[in-house]
Amino acid sequence: MIRRLSFYESDGFLPYRNQAMEEYLLNHVAEDECILYLWQNQKTVVIGQNQNAWKELKVQKLEADGGHLARRLSGGGAVFHDLGNLNFTFLAHEENYDVDRQLGVILRACQSLGIQAEKTGRNDVTVDGRKFSGNAFYQRGARRYHHGTLMICVDFALLSEYLTVPEQKLKAKGVQSVKSRVSNLSAFCPQLTIAQMKEALYDAFGETYGIMPLRAALPACAQTELAALTEHYASWEWRAGRTIPFEYEVSERFSWGDITLRFHVERGYAAQVQAFSDAMQPDFVLGIPRALERCRFASRDLADAILTLRGSYARAEAEISDIAALVRRQNF
8 A cells, every 4th residue: 555655856957867866776676665656758769678879769860969868767769858758767676567657647637737637549639630759667576666757848959869760770679669759748737847747747746546645765785786787777788788789881982992881780889890892902801890790789889999900001091081071970
């Protein structure tokens, strides 16, 4: 039985810190407690636990623009977060975990703002058939959480820019995102702010469960665990290393000949590389796989590794520079 409600808000916009706090709350939610945690990420694409980052988004472009790639514990598809989006997480022990009741908090908050929202499909929340909230779920032992997005005024131009990937170059397994008709809540309530939605959620949380929520803060002793969790979520090994092995191919025709690079990628690194070319001076082509194997699979890192070959193949500096520029343009 739930005897207390705790209401937490993140104090920053870094996704890895926000994920760390989410997992900390999961580790420490009490048996008689239900927690509602609200948080925001700045310019972030969050992929599901079993997704291939390169199949879902332009990783290098996102990071070059100051954005972040994050991987969550739960399943589901890729989502874009900016400061026009508010994220929520409900955390409880199994006996107190009730997705319908938790979604009822979202619906009640929207209705209090004059927005006629409803639950549809796979636990999506929509208005007039357009999705503004997607949900995902995770459990560890007896503890569970349910989290999701609330799109208030998300920049859809950025969403489509980062989440568009040319499929013909990539052969990969893994769970792929399902595209949906989406809308911001501001389309139905033009003056709506993040602060108003937070207050509506706080009130709806208490009304739905019949208990006054406590506005809580983490104890000072939580900082060590939070720091370790933040480092884990920010690591390349977690964000990219969980990816199922996949193949990626890059090809181009230049004035000096053509070049094809084929990558076999494992755990976010180029495990095997093949290079094919009809260039008149083929020696430098043989050096490309050796330069790239075990390199992090990011176009900037791979291009820099290719450029190191110029000192060894002085007569092919122009060709090497062309290939490096080709790889850099891929934005993976």
